[in-house]
Amino acid sequence: MLDADLIYRALSETSRSGLDSFDVLDVVPSTNTWLMQQDTHERGRFRVVLAEHQTNGRGRQNKRWVSPPRAGISLSIAYTFNRNPGNLSCVTLAAGVGVANALQSFGLNTVKLKWPNDIYVGGAKLGGILTDAQTAPGSRITMILGVGINVDIGTVSNTDEYANIDYTITDLQSHVMQQLNRSKVAGTVIDQLISTVLRFEEEGLAPFRADWNKYDWLRSKQIDVTMPDCQLSGAADGIDSNGALRVMTEHGLRRVYTGSITVRGARETEA
Structure with missing residues (x-):
């Protein structure tokens, strides 16, 4: 107790x-x-x-x-x-x-x-x-x-x-x-x-x-991100000064403020 x-x-x-x-x-x-x-x-x-x-x-x-x-x-x-x-x-x-x-x-x-x-x-x-x-x-x-x-x-x-x-x-x-x-x-x-x-x-x-x-558990992991208006994939690269998740994609750096994250090869889709 x-x-x-x-x-x-x-x-x-x-x-x-x-x-x-x-x-x-x-x-x-x-x-x-x-x-x-x-x-x-x-x-x-x-x-x-x-x-x-x-x-x-x-x-x-x-x-x-x-x-x-x-x-x-x-x-x-x-x-x-x-x-x-x-x-x-x-x-x-x-x-x-x-x-x-x-x-x-x-x-x-x-x-x-x-x-x-x-x-x-x-x-x-x-x-x-x-x-x-x-x-x-x-x-x-x-x-x-x-x-x-x-x-x-x-x-x-x-x-x-x-x-x-x-x-x-x-x-x-x-x-x-x-x-x-x-x-x-x-x-x-x-x-x-x-x-x-x-x-x-x-x-x-x-x-x-x-x-x-x-x-940071996600750092350098390959992730897929589902956001309300789009999807993107790339390597997680920490957070910025506003708390957004940095994702390095094939088209450059993207910042994620909300979304569902799937780590490739992992058994979870939390976030």
């Missing part, structure tokens, strides 16, 4: 001082949805919720996020900006860096990020990030960051719950030597995300771009 006290003790003083609410729930349809249904808090304040199980977890493009009860981390963080960022969509990329840094602290030196929102180890998906946003009176923007991470799924990946997933999954415990405590992992991830959001609010994507490119 998640231990609220242990999670809270893993937070820095800065993170604790910025919290307006901190909830650990048993079952919810979606932690992002739950936070979106709460009253908007004042600017510069955080709200955090974790759940042992989500019955309707969401991923990007309304894809379903599947995680068995008490086998992973399902959390969401809401923050109302003091000043609205210029490129809010890039917060997902910055958050990815924060999560990767947190997981590295537990010995996961092979963690990678797949543009725009997936967390990978090797050729398998470890977790993902979903960003929602709300606009309140006074043009206040509240961002909700949802993070799902498989910590120790054991044999449950063979159950019917995973029958329709068309990509390979993995968990954190399979890739580290130490026995993990989900509460400690959750607290470390939350602490990193809070500091990431505060820095993003001040500096945007720029201070995270080098680390993102270091973690």
Whole structure:
């Protein structure tokens, strides 16, 4: 079971001082949805919720996020900006860096990020990030960051719950030597995300771009991209200053801001 006290003790003083609410729930349809249904808090304040199980977890493009009860981390963080960022969509990329840094602290030196929102180890998906946003009176923007991470799924990946997933999954415990405590992992991830959001609010994507490119799982892979108005193929070449995926095609450099990505030869079409 998640231990609220242990999670809270893993937070820095800065993170604790910025919290307006901190909830650990048993079952919810979606932690992002739950936070979106709460009253908007004042600017510069955080709200955090974790759940042992989500019955309707969401991923990007309304894809379903599947995680068995008490086998992973399902959390969401809401923050109302003091000043609205210029490129809010890039917060997902910055958050990815924060999560990767947190997981590295537990010995996961092979963690990678797949543009725009997936967390990978090797050729398998470890977790993902979903960003929602709300606009309140006074043009206040509240961002909700949802993070799902498989910590120790054991044999449950063979159950019917995973029958329709068309990509390979993995968990954190399979890739580290130490026995993990989900509460400690959750607290470390939350602490990193809070500091990431505060820095993003001040500096945007720029201070995270080098680390993102270091973690880039797609780099140099041959990919096919399906966008609303066209398709293209080429080699992935990192992200630009606006968070777009750079793709080197036979006709030159193209920038992708949204689309579905297929890695040639891989068993997945996430993105």
